[in-house]
Amino acid sequence: MTLARPESPPRCSSPLSQRYEQIRRFTLALAEPLTDEDCQVQSMPDASPTKWHLAHVTWFFETFILERFEPGFRAFEPMFRVLFNSYYQGVGERHPRPQRGLITSPTLAQVKRYRADVDARMLSLLAARPDDAQLNELLTLGLHHEQQHQELLLTDIKHALSFNPLHGPYAKRWPIGAVSPQPPQWHGFDGGMFQLGHESSRDGDFCFDNETPRHGTYLAPFELASRPVSNGEFMAFMDDDGYRRPELWLSMGWDWVQAEQRDAPLYWRQEENRWLTHTLQGQVEIDPHTPACHLSFFEAEAYARWAGARLPTEAEWELAARRLIKSSPTHGNFAERGAFHPLPASVPDGGEPLQMYGDVWEWTQSNYNPYPGYRPLPGAVGEYNGKFMCNQFVLRGGSCATPAGHVRASYRNFFPPDAQWQFTGLRLAR
Template sequence: MDRSRLQRRLEAVRAHSLALAQPLSAEDCALQSMPDASPVKWHLAHTSWFFETLVLGPHCAGYRVFDERFGFLFNSYYEALGPRHPRPQRGMLSRPALQEVLDYRRHVDAALQGFIEAGHERALSAAAGLIELGLQHEQQHQELMLTDVKHLLSLNPLQPAYLPGATPRPPGEAVPLRWLDFGGGLVEIGHGGAGFGFDNETPRHRVWLEPYQLASRPVSCGEYLAFMADGGYRRAEFWLSDGWAWVQAHAVSAPLYWNPEAGTHFTLHGACPLDPAEPVCHLNLYEAAAYAQWAGARLPTEAEWEAAVQLQPAAPMAAKALEGHLHPAPAGDGPGLLQVEDAVWQWTRSAYEPYPGFRPLPGAVGEYNGKFMVGQNVLRGGSCASPAGHVRASYRNFFAPAARWQFTGLRLARDGA
């Protein structure tokens, strides 16, 4: 085992979480804008709790727990690990203070680095898979930190920017949308075994696909504006039944964060002009499916999406969080599928179900994915907020159909000839 490499990776991932929190005040880090979101302070603590509870406690001899009470405060949903503070009330945790949470992180980091450097080879080998799972888990929370903060700041009448001072891109025109043909047939999808993959990406298996087409790029803001101008939110014929009920119940007339009258939308850089060329984002499944119906197309299945990406390797990923714009950029022109993993998560029409032969991981981490495989839909790709190197063709993101505070958009599909 390359201990020094594991130490460097641990240091880099853990430091990135702190860098994401750095632009925020202690007050920003403590607030919770809705039950589906969590305070940044909670994210910072929970990702440390994961390592403390699942790696250090069972595998590092002599490890001293930082605070016995934190097990109750920062457990997310692991029934096997005991009771927990209610998720909708995480914003009530004014204590521990942010500084104590940062002390907690330093305590856990020091123990992890010491364990990797000097731990018994057998103990470290037994824990290595859990350490990698913990790092991947923290990267998921890094994206959630950004999207949760965006929702939080959007509710402030001052419309504060998470990262002020970004140079606005001049509005442009989206590159022409092209339809790419895929022959279908018997294909393999799922994680192939090289490198890390979550359990929900396994086992790799065969799926039969009829011929189909995928759009070369995600749907743009300009294209979505045309749907809105054609009465898209007022015409029931485009909507799934649950989606139409959602539109009526919440009086929805535009994507989340949009101000169509002003021609602006709220971003992590504050209120910015809508750029017709950039991918539309913050759509839920209902909005994505309604647009596809209006456009005479449909949403792809997750198998169609993955099989196409395996045939059309993605272009190099764009700059990621804290390295430029924290917002989807317009697609550049080029061959094949554009913006596969660096702009918006792309809704599919596939329910989040176990693959044939799926088996949850043993122990408490078996609760990581499997028990959520009901009532949700799969998203594929990645977003402008996804940490660099975190996603892959087989990655299965999933959310409830009404969720839209993530960087979620769509890529159109059609049946082939």
């Protein structure tokens, strides 16, 4: 599968217009391998159809930018304001999330026309108001919002395709090759006061509001594993009755294991004494050296306990990421690589942790709480992050489905503890 890369030469001269075109094209490229039927399906309430993702990110630009800044604004279709609103109470009515797959009209072709119409109007607006700071700020937020939905498009269609017994691939290029396994090492970090949160000089000008304000926090000395936990290591946990030992699990986690009858990570199944897994490349045999993924927080925490270690805090993870010399949030196994699956570490760690960015989102033990002094953005866009700061845990680092350049050391992802359909794994700390 060949993807249209975000680096493709754009038509417009403004850097922000160029970035707008690049990101919008990449979203369409991610949907290109799918049939119209694929784009319609919704496999669970937490996932959304590809068609809905394509429309919702367009709705964002129409609702928050065109409606505010375009002279003589007229909605492409007034009902889209309801159909493709996600959770913005301040905007108005919303179609129920579990019923997004029932929206057979508009068709995929009509959604693509909606995108093209909004794109043309957005580019005209940007050409007319290139120096409008408020417009550019909202546009930048909208582009990062679209990149988040690029990842969701991949994880949601992976979940949907997993129910098809034909196991047809989304991408037809299995990337796993034989590698020399890298034994885990421990890397030590000194304690003391540490500044946590977005730092523009190192993280870039943009951040989400939940990455602020930058503030001091104290850390005790700690060690971090050199790479994420592998499939083979997680199999050892399973072989040691990890899913049948309540002493390894948090109380809520054990209740989840019992209620869901869990005995392996999501997408794993055993066949003739071998473990197989569903991937975006189709069904494949599990590689023991590849980072384990699609683990819930409960599974990650239980494994860490079994291994005699723990999950890192998000502050520990960020401190380690900022101390790295060889690793960068713009280099790693991200979506543009086209693997759409974690890849094994193939080189020695060289004295610092590997794979901090890309491959798998890494669970931390930190609750998703506001930083001291946090204030959400004003208006409806303030609903973006702040109202979800309850019953969620922080993940760091990005995954093989995250667009390159979208994450940074201060980036805070968050999910409830039972979520598995994202590319979520773990790295041990102690």
